[in-house]
Amino acid sequence: MSVAFTASATGNLGLHVLGTSDPQEHRRRIERGIGLDPGSLLFLEQVHGTDVVLADEAPLIPMNSSAEEERALAPVADAALTKHGRPLAIMTADCLPVIVTSSNPLIYAVAHAGRQGLLHGVLPNAIESLRAAGGTDLQAWIGPSICGRCYEVPPDMAHDAEAKLPGIAVKTRWGSPGLDLPAAAEKQLRSLGVEVHRKVINECTFEQDDLFSHRRAPGQGRIAGLVWRRGHQSASSRTESMTDEGDVLT
Numbered sequence: 001m002s003v004a005f006t007a008s009a010t011g012n013l014g015l016h017v018l019g020t021s022d023p024q025e026h027r028r029r030i031e032r033g034i035g036l037d038p039g040s041l042l043f044l045e046q047v048h049g050t051d052v053v054l055a056d057e058a059p060l061i062p063m064n065s066s067a068e069e070e071r072a073l074a075p076v077a078d079a080a081l082t083k084h085g086r087p088l089a090i091m092t093a094d095c096l097p098v099i100v101t102s103s104n105p106l107i108y109a110v111a112h113a114g115r116q117g118l119l120h121g122v123l124p125n126a127i128e129s130l131r132a133a134g135g136t137d138l139q140a141w142i143g144p145s146i147c148g149r150c151y152e153v154p155p156d157m158a159h160d161a162e163a164k165l166p167g168i169a170v171k172t173r174w175g176s177p178g179l180d181l182p183a184a185a186e187k188q189l190r191s192l193g194v195e196v197h198r199k200v201i202n203e204c205t206f207e208q209d210d211l212f213s214h215r216r217a218p219g220q221g222r223i224a225g226l227v228w229r230r231g232h233q234s235a236s237s238r239t240e241s242m243t244d245e246g247d248v249l250t
């Protein structure tokens with residue numbers, strides 16, 4: 001199994017982000033770089049919900065599709081599960097990109113967990129779906145997101161979040177109410193019996209200029225977490241070893 005997270009150098013991957021970038025070309029370049037068929041890496045139409053879609057039923061993107069056509073083919077969901085090794089992507093720019101693998105190399109999932117998704121249970125939904133599909137020995141990778149020292153929220157929002165996920169409320173670097181999404185996700189995943197990997201990719205999108213951040217610079221783009229079947233030698237010179245089971249694209 002290969003797990004990777006892109007940086008802004010890979011380019012904007014969100015079709016909904018306005019600007020001069022060509023997200024379709026960036027998506028196809030990633031597919032070529034890691035040896036996947038063009039149009040096979042599944043991107044979702046993300047809506048900050050909690051639904052988990054079965055990726056194996058989603059169509060491939062035909063060559064020469066327009067951005068509108070590609071977007072219309074994307075399942076509307078914030079998590080996807082495959083039982084047959086479909087390559088998956090999950091887009092973020094401050095929210096958490098979460099990838100969960102199992103002992104079966106064909107069964108894995110991705111999830112987009114921002115404040116809303118996290119509080120409403122997108123991660124337990126994804127874990128439950130993986131287990132229902134036969135996934136065992138689950139391991140999660142939490143990619144770059146905004147950190148608790150940078151994610152400032154109104155006091156009542158912090159209060160409500162703390163009631164749902166105790167421990168999520170923190171103080172920011174400015175001493176104001178904040179939420180630590182990655183710590184809360186890690187705690188929640190561990191409570192569900194999932195092993196969590198964070199250390200190598202424990203980066204803050206708000207603080208690092210080479211990652212897209214919706215808060216720091218809205219409308220610039222989306223980075224992505226990627227997971228695909230091992231067996232394709234990566235052709236990207238920008239891939240460096242992250243763990244014995246993962247890579248990070250920088």
Ligand SMILES: [Zn+2]
Pocket residue numbers: 048092093095112113114
């Ligand atoms: Zn988000």
Ligand SMILES: [Zn+2]
Pocket residue numbers: 146147148149150151204205206207
């Ligand atoms: Zn930060």
